Amino acid sequence: MRRRSEPHTFEQRLDAQRLRLEHELASLPLGVQRDSVAARIEQLHAAAEMFEFLKLRDASTTG
Numbered sequence: 029m030r031r032r033s034e035p036h037t038f039e040q041r042l043d044a045q046r047l048r049l050e051h052e053l054a055s056l057p058l059g060v061q062r063d064s065v066a067a068r069i070e071q072l073h074a075a076a077e078m079f080e081f082l083k084l085r086d087a088s089t090t091g
Contacts, residue, residue: 038079046072 036044049069056062 039076042072042076042079046076 046069049065049072053062053065053069056065
């Protein structure tokens, strides 16, 4: 029987995706594809910052 992995948090999934893309970026030559991966990494950084901001905001309004 296949064992299910434990659920991952949104932050963990963002971090795993960022690490995967950074590893991919290291092996890409200069060009459009590399720029696209670098832009995606920046989007993940922005998403993580936005999530943290909203989490802190929610905590301050509920508690």
